[in-house]
Amino acid sequence: MTPLALLFxxxxxHLGPVDIAILLLYFAMVIFIGFYVKGSTNTSEEFFLAGxxxxxxxxxxxxxxxxxxxxxxxxxxxxxxxxGILATHWYWIGAIPAMLFLGIVMMPxxxxxxxxxxxxxxxxxxxxxxRALSAVSFxxxxxxxxxxxMYSMALVMKVVLGWDxxxxxxxxxxxxxxxxxxxxxxxxxxxxxLQFVLIWAGAALIPILGLIEAGGWTNLKLQxxxxxxxxxxxxxxxxxxxxxxxMGVNWTxxxxxxxxxxxxxxxxxxFLVVQRVLSANNLRAARLAPIIGAAFKMFxxxxxxxxxxxxxxxxxxxxxxxIQLYPDGSDMVxxxxxxxxxxxxxxxxxxxxxxxxLGLGITALIAGFMSGMAGNVSAFSTVWTYDIYGAYINKKAxxxxxxxxGRWSTVIGMAVSVGTAYLVMGAAxxxxxxxxxxxxxxxxxxxTVILGMLWKRATKAGGFWGLxxxxxxxxxxxxxxxxxxxxxxxxxxxxxxxxxxxxRVQAMAANLYRALWSWCVCVIVxxxxxxxxxxxxxxxxxxxxxxxxxxxxxxxxxxxxxxIFWAIVVATVxxxxxxxxx
Amino acid sequence: MSAPHIxxxxxxxxxxxxxxxVLTLGSGVIILGQGIYEFSHPATTxxxxxxxxxxxxxxxxxxxxxxxxxxxxxxx
Numbered sequence: 014m015t016p017l018a019l020l021f022x023x024x025x026x027h028l029g030p031v032d033i034a035i036l037l038l039y040f041a042m043v044i045f046i047g048f049y050v051k052g053s054t055n056t057s058e059e060f061f062l063a064g065x066x067x068x069x070x071x072x073x074x075x076x077x078x079x080x081x082x083x084x085x086x087x088x089x090x091x092x093x094x095x096x097g098i099l100a101t102h103w104y105w106i107g108a109i110p111a112m113l114f115l116g117i118v119m120m121p122x123x124x125x126x127x128x129x130x131x132x133x134x135x136x137x138x139x140x141x142x143x144r145a146l147s148a149v150s151f152x153x154x155x156x157x158x159x160x161x162x163m164y165s166m167a168l169v170m171k172v173v174l175g176w177d178x179x180x181x182x183x184x185x186x187x188x189x190x191x192x193x194x195x196x197x198x199x200x201x202x203x204x205x206x207l208q209f210v211l212i213w214a215g216a217a218l219i220p221i222l223g224l225i226e227a228g229g230w231t232n233l234k235l236q237x238x239x240x241x242x243x244x245x246x247x248x249x250x251x252x253x254x255x256x257x258x259x260m261g262v263n264w265t266x267x268x269x270x271x272x273x274x275x276x277x278x279x280x281x282x283x284f285l286v287v288q289r290v291l292s293a294n295n296l297r298a299a300r301l302a303p304i305i306g307a308a309f310k311m312f313x314x315x316x317x318x319x320x321x322x323x324x325x326x327x328x329x330x331x332x333x334x335x336i337q338l339y340p341d342g343s344d345m346v347x348x349x350x351x352x353x354x355x356x357x358x359x360x361x362x363x364x365x366x367x368x369x370x371l372g373l374g375i376t377a378l379i380a381g382f383m384s385g386m387a388g389n390v391s392a393f394s395t396v397w398t399y400d401i402y403g404a405y406i407n408k409k410a411x412x413x414x415x416x417x418x419g420r421w422s423t424v425i426g427m428a429v430s431v432g433t434a435y436l437v438m439g440a441a442x443x444x445x446x447x448x449x450x451x452x453x454x455x456x457x458x459x460x461t462v463i464l465g466m467l468w469k470r471a472t473k474a475g476g477f478w479g480l481x482x483x484x485x486x487x488x489x490x491x492x493x494x495x496x497x498x499x500x501x502x503x504x505x506x507x508x509x510x511x512x513x514x515x516x517r518v519q520a521m522a523a524n525l526y527r528a529l530w531s532w533c534v535c536v537i538v539x540x541x542x543x544x545x546x547x548x549x550x551x552x553x554x555x556x557x558x559x560x561x562x563x564x565x566x567x568x569x570x571x572x573x574x575x576x577i578f579w580a581i582v583v584a585t586v587x588x589x590x591x592x593x594x595x
Numbered sequence: 596m597s598a599p600h601i602x603x604x605x606x607x608x609x610x611x612x613x614x615x616x617v618l619t620l621g622s623g624v625i626i627l628g629q630g631i632y633e634f635s636h637p638a639t640t641x642x643x644x645x646x647x648x649x650x651x652x653x654x655x656x657x658x659x660x661x662x663x664x665x666x667x668x669x670x671x
Contacts, residue, residue: 031629038622046614203611206614210615364641365640365641366640366647367629367643369629369652
């Protein structure tokens with residue numbers, strides 16, 4: 014979202030006493046939870062990993078909720094308005110297969126290695142270099158992302174409700190700092206589960222009322238086809254070429270770039286989400302948690318993508334004319350007060366939700382933003398304390414010292430986030446760059462972790478250099494396109510692509526190809542360097558790599574207790590949904 | 596410092612589901628009250644004639660009450 018664009022928009026609505034009562038109830042509860050769980054976060058295991066005692070349901074909901082931030086919700090509702098139903102790919106093929114893979118294949122290694130973080134696993138498998146690189150980049154990114162979430166929340170509250178930006182930044186920062194500092198990951202997880210319920214309660218009514226107004230799904234599709242084109246209602250049949258769909262992407266980008274590299278990178282190696290599953294109370298719960306998360310994830314498009322599609326044909330002004338939304342930063346938004354794509358969800362809220370329900374919807378958005386901050390700052394505090402402070406600065410401190418460091422790093426992380434929020438306020442383009450930065454590290458990190466888990470011959474040097482060159486290649490490709498957009502033709506393997514084709518490839522599609530190639534660079538370099546260096550002794554790989562590890566029995570006996578059974582059920586439903594919307 | 600052992604997911608004195616129940620119940624009651632008020636003072640939103648606040652508030656109240664009672668402190 015371009016901040017300057019939003020600043021010029023007019024206030025959409027205001028909250029009444031009933032709405033404020035719901036908002037205050039939520040704030041009172043999260044602060045209470047922070048104080049309540051403080052008593053049970055005395056050891057580092059309790060503070061950073063919630064004592065590893067969460068059930069599969071709690072860990073699963075928290076896992077999916079950590080990715081359900083308001084920035085994503087509003088952004089993807091806007092993308093649905095802009096690109097049509099294609100945006101659903103980011104929730105289905107761009108998430109579900111990776112989540113199932115995490116539960117079935119990768120979780121046993123994360124869990125039985127007893128690692129406390131993803132950089133921690135890299136340390137066990139590839140040594141200090143890979144850990145340091147991933148820990149520093151991850152820690153840096155999480156505090157920046159927390160700041161972006163903070164500023165986005167303040168901005169949305171200003172646009173929707175006319176609240177002062179400084180007020181929103183500080184209220185959000187202080188609240189999150191209190192409950193994460195006191196309760197650590199445990200507090201963050203409880204709030205993520207609350208946020209999950211709030212989002213369903215606050216947002217599900219919009220698509221329900223929208224479908225009633227549109228006359229059902231079939232009528233909605235018909236109206237969208239008439240207004241925007243048939244390509245807005247099909248997920249796969251328009252992916253034959255770059256020019257036949259609104260996003261300018263073809264099926265290779267969706268399947269390999271999104272469905273494989275970006276999705277697997279994010280859902281299996283981003284510690285922000287993996288940390289939630291590591292809090293599970295046993296191996297079976299740890300394997301089931303991502304599968305439960307996947308089942309819920311499958312239905313998120315109902316209240317994120319569907320409102321965007323509904324807005325295409327139902328969002329009208331008081332005189333009954335359709336409201337046209339425009340890209341952020343466009344002349345219409347900046348100079349003429351038009352609404353941007355990213356405002357589609359709040360606009361639909363205002364359309365259908367009266368007093369009380371509006372308060373619930375706004376509370377859900379605020380909960381989503383605060384949960385995004387809390388998730389980032391709790392992951393930062395873990396990686397900082399274990400993988401940077403405990404690994405390089407003070408290796409032999411008492412456990413209580415590390416808990417204390419975790420609490421302080423939470424406060425400092427929030428302070429840096431506030432600084433980032435003000436930095437973004439001063440220079441709007443920084444926000445886009447920060448969001449891009451995150452993608453630099455994820456795809457190569459997935460290459461390193463997956464080779465580390467599945468390939469015994471991968472060596473420490475191979476892992477480090479693969480990660481380093483993969484990340485460097487991703488940054489180089491980004492700079493190359495930033496310098497000259499026509500360079501995108503090399504990333505889509507069409508050096509002679511026409512200017513029209515290049516123009517149609519949107520930034521989102523370019524990200525898919527950049528991730529794909531940086532992953533390939535990481536994997537190739539890891540393989541080549543590994544063959545050039547001495548193999549790691551088998552004895553050092555036990556518990557870390559397939560083929561050198563005996564996976565313990567997870568205790569499930571009946572078919573319906575087995576994670577693989579539920580993974581197949583989820584995969585089958587996903588397949589049917591994709592065929593239905595082909 | 597001796598702290599009570601807490602298993603937030605299941606049988607502890609205050610489980611996560613209890614918090615979920617209280618928040619949903621509290622919000623549900625407020626929205627239900629607003630929904631009843633709107634029978635005489637209709638909201639100006641689209642499809643307000645379907646009384647979404649009343650029905651949604653009722654649903655949340657029932658859901659919240661069930662979770663609050665089912666996971667109330669002291670009920671193992």
